Amino acid sequence: MNDRFIQSVLIDWDKISPDSYLREIPALQFEEPLSFDSSVAFFVGENGTGKSTLLEAIAVACGFNPEGGTKNYNFSTYDSHSELHRAMKISRGFRRPRGSYFLRAESFYNVASKAEDYRDGEPESIFYSRYGGKSLHRQSHGESFLALIQGNFEPGGFYILDEPEAALSPQRQLTLLIYIHRLAEQGAQFLIASHSPILLGLPGAQLLSFDGGAIHACEYTQTQSYQVTEMFINNREYFLERLLRET
Numbered sequence: 001m002n003d004r005f006i007q008s009v010l011i012d013w014d015k016i017s018p019d020s021y022l023r024e025i026p027a028l029q030f031e032e033p034l035s036f037d038s039s040v041a042f043f044v045g046e047n048g049t050g051k052s053t054l055l056e057a058i059a060v061a062c063g064f065n066p067e068g069g070t071k072n073y074n075f076s077t078y079d080s081h082s083e084l085h086r087a088m089k090i091s092r093g094f095r096r097p098r099g100s101y102f103l104r105a106e107s108f109y110n111v112a113s114k115a116e117d118y119r120d121g122e123p124e125s126i127f128y129s130r131y132g133g134k135s136l137h138r139q140s141h142g143e144s145f146l147a148l149i150q151g152n153f154e155p156g157g158f159y160i161l162d163e164p165e166a167a168l169s170p171q172r173q174l175t176l177l178i179y180i181h182r183l184a185e186q187g188a189q190f191l192i193a194s195h196s197p198i199l200l201g202l203p204g205a206q207l208l209s210f211d212g213g214a215i216h217a218c219e220y221t222q223t224q225s226y227q228v229t230e231m232f233i234n235n236r237e238y239f240l241e242r243l244l245r246e247t
Contacts (some may be wrong), residue, residue, distance in 0.1 A: 005158045005189050008033035008091040009058055015087035022084055025050040026213035033091065034215060036191070038206035041185035043193040044223050045210030051193040052162050056104075057084035058191065059160045064102035070152075071100060097158035097189070103149065105166035146172055150179065164167030165196035173198040197225040 010033045016022055023029075027050045043051040056066060063071045145167040153159055165173050177199055180190055184204075194200060198208060200223055208219040220226055232239050 003095060004036050004039070004093050005097050006036060006058070006062070006090060006094055006191070007093050008035040009054075010034065010089040010091075011084070012087045012089055016083060020083065022053070022082060027210040027215050028054060028084075028144045030215055033089075034208070036189070036206065038194065038204055039188065040180060040190045040205040042200055042202075042205055042207050043191070044195070044200060044207055044208060044218070044225065046224065049210035051083060051210050053084060053213065055162055055191060055193045057082065057088050058090070059084035059102040061088035061090055062100075062158075062160075064100070064160065068102045068104045070102075095156075097156060099152070099154045099157035100159065101152055101157070102160045102162075103145075103164065104162035105145075105164065146175060149176065153179070153183055153188070155188055157182055157183070159183075159188065159190050161190065161192040161194075163195065164191055165194055165199055170198060177202055177232060179212055184242075192222075195225050197223070197229045200225055 011028065011030070013023075019200050027045070043053055043055055065071075145164070149164075164176060168176060173196055180192075180199075181202060184190060190201070201220055207218050207220065207223060208215050209223065211224065
């Protein structure tokens with residue numbers, strides 16, 4: 001038994017429609033609880049293997065808005081989330097998080113807009129102090145993404161991130177890695193779906209691969225993100241020449 005806010009998850013397939021596409025995603029067909037053994041757990045694997053689908057279901061089952069935000073956010077611009085959240089059986093720890101946030105790259109603009117709506121008369125100087133001193137819409141995508149994290153994430157919190165690297169340069173990814181590491185050391189828990197070979201290198205993180213038809217633990221150097229990046233950097237000319245010739 002660990003002290004994570006979310007210790008494990010399991011899917012009750014009796015609550016999923018017989019003809020649901022979810023039944024066709026091999027990695028989701030696990031029959032034993034999927035345990036989170038580290039303060040930071042990464043979901044890794046190829047596109048379409050179910051990483052974001054499972055991450056979203058966990059977030060919604062925990063009370064988050066499907067498009068992101070805190071648990072107080074309640075809006076919908078496009079209802080696209082699956083029924084999987086209704087089948088999630090979540091084992092929770094004895095601790096309760098001080099704060100929480102679900103952040104996904106694909107709907108960040110909508111969340112940033114909703115943050116403005118929720119200001120509710122709060123003075124600009126106080127409100128924007130949580131977002132780098134100015135509106136999220138007056139910053140670049142990467143700046144606003146990182147500003148929101150730095151202004152809203154705190155020690156002892158619970159955070160779910162879906163491909164946070166999408167908005168960040170390599171340098172900003174390193175900044176995020178440092179920030180996640182510090183918060184995790186201070187009692188925060190993170191569930192993150194990512195392809196970033198930078199973020200996946202976080203020391204002590206649990207890497208759960210969705211490749212090969214079943215979720216399984218893997219080492220950093222076993223991830224495709226690392227292997228493809230290493231191959232490209234170390235053998236760029238040969239790699240490109242062969243790849244483009246075959247294409």
